[in-house]
Amino acid sequence: MTFSSTRDTATMGHSSAVAAMRKAREQVTHTFEATPSAGAVAEVLDDICQVWHDMDQAKLHILMRLAHIHSTGNLLEVGGQRTLAGWITQALGTSPAEARSLACLADSLFHERLPETRQALDSGLLSLGEATATAKAVEAATKTRDETEFPDPDAFRQLMDSGMMAVKADNPALSASQLARLGRRISVQLHPTLVEDEHRRAHRNRRLDVLRSFEGSFYLQASGPEVDAELLEKAVAAFTKPLNPTGPRQSKAERSYDAFMKLIRSALGHQNCTKPPGPLAMINVTVPLDVYTGQRATVPKGDGDGAATQDGMLLAMEAVRALSPGSVLRRVITDPATGKPLDVGRGMRNAPEQIRTVAHHGRTTCAWPQGCDVPISGTEADHVTSYSRGGRTSAENIQPLCSTHNRLKWRRENNPHRATWKGRPAHRRPDPPPQPEPPPPRE
Template sequence: MLVEMEQLNEEAAKLAAAPLWPLTDDELTGLLRTTHHLQQVVTTLQARLIRQADTRALPAAGGHRTLTGWLRTVVRLDPQPARELTDLAAALAHQPSLEQAVLDGHLDLRQAAVIAETLRGLPADLAEFDDVTPAEAGDIAEQARATMTEMAAQLPAFQLRRVGERILAHVAPHLAEQFEQAALARQEARARAKRGVTLSLPVDGLVRLSGVLGAEDAATVQAALHPLCAPTPGDDRTKAQRRADALVDVCRLALRTADLPEDGGEPPQLAVTVAFDPLTRALGAATTDTGNRLSPETARRLACDARILPVVLGGAGQILDAGRTRRLAGGTLRRALHVRDGGCVFPHCDRPPRWTDAHHIVSWLDGGPTALDNLALLCREHHRLVHHPTAGWQIRLGPDRKPEFIPPPAVDATRRPRRNVYHRRE
């Protein structure tokens, strides 16, 4: 078997390297479908091999605590695909008919896993009904398998899962309502037990946020994010980017309340090491006390509304300034900003005061004071814009000591000052 697989691997590698330009459109489409099925067949074989390795206790023999850990070592997989493969192998255990349906091209593996998950829960669910005999339960399970396999010809896995949630409505309507009530109660209990959120280590400046929530908790999160996800005029953010910004805005609002534990009731304190060139008097990249690298522009923006302990290093690494902690725009000063600005002062922005940062017009890192005449409220999006090195927007106080903006030439060649007229100001 190994020799045959090696020969097949060699032939597949030759095909993968062959030129594709001679193919007609129909041939290209047909080849794509065929390679997808081939991938499904190979992955099915992988799942069977993984189960056989588990049966033989190969992971333990190799010093691995888990099947996933062993698989990562054997085929050099990242954690996520290794978990997906082991989960698939477990899902298809004792389901030879579903595996055969994948091999025959009637199902793909995600559909097979959904059907297997539905069938696995049916015996216990049906046992709750006193008038259902074991033989009848077996018949219902078989009808469920056949019905879902037939529907798989038209429905992708995520839609097939919804069918599985109400499968008794298709194969045993007289039990469906009772079943749904019991199933929902179990589903909520499982969701509560499996809930969780994780944040990865930074990679290329990004931290992956992942997690699972129960339906009720997810509805709560969606209700909080939805008002902040609406696009603004000229907004070029994707829906996912708007949701990400909304989540951060909600957290920033929570940090400004007095309802969180004492160490979370205000923006976080950072220790930031910034390289400084005495010749050009320019700041270089910064490093937080958590080891993350930040651009000079980001460090300046954070300094506007976070407590930062700057440690400025010269060219030889000597400490030129350390230990000066800025005073936040809080208490009376913050309330005065709320009254004066009414919200984000960027033209046309409708964000209220609680959703804003206190921006230093003259950067605090450049010696700007934390005083009313050197502060302006900006929402996070416009705070980033003002700090962006190439955006070209300038902020200043007008003759009446209220903030106004000078647009870049690309926006207005005359660079006429603009103000936010949305918020009512006294």
């Protein structure tokens, strides 16, 4: 059997890549087969981060090669798929959603639309998953940009790219989901009327359908403005019973369904009630006073102030004003020069609501240093310097932590000698310098 030189070269190149990956896989598998001692777990976690980064780099170069093949038209002719996402789905076995995200990243990097994202990837500041979230956020913002203000889509992409990577550099613990929300916030700063426009469009297209099946069940489908989702979640949460450890085992979804039906029955029983309703569920919304009163019609470009829930969901001012008549308004004042927060000293351990409001301002998730995506509405007020160790109950010493990390922080404080993982490094360790070639043998 004979091969042409071109075919032989391609086959050899392919075989060497596969052989190198298999050898690396065997070495990594052998390394991680041994159970680490308790004192070595932190070091193992660091090694896993580094290996995962190297795997990301390998996948990145594979994606770039796929983007090049797609640009030449050979993906369809040879690979049999018209789109890069389609080929990734069929050939690599990913979900369609993941394939679309990877294809979006590959296309953006191949055409050099996100130079700072590529630089962050190469330096180790960004993982591949975080990069895909960034690319998706940038593309979503580009489609909804103000074309009068930003006629050039590539210039807008680079503006988004620069803003997101600047924030990521300041806070390396930002996760993929937080980057997606960050992209949304930056896009709104560049297009101040975007949230208002989307709110009106979602309200115009609102609908609710009850679909019955032949199996005796039904499906509920609804769509509308984001603020209504917030109200719906709070209403269901208000009627949801806590988990009963001694009763029948019920998932949260089952308890939420029971709460929703209880809410419906309660509404039907009070449809002719003339008594004014009680206060609605507590929804914390932060909005500058001058924007709320109409002194500023829109949020200026580059200004981070706007209407947002405590979990970071941006709201249209039209929706905020609609909620206002039945709402309780609170004023929180901080010194713009010093940023001095409220402080009640050590006379009170539990932080009052005013202090929590100031302490949590600007955060939307749990403040665990290594990253956590639990929304701030599901967190507890924790003393940065523990109250038992002399910490004051002040906004500067209060942080939101989820129950898991609040307990973990307490255990670590009471076991300070145990080695703990410090988190993913902001930048990857530099590659070792290449070994010099040995001198040629003397004749």
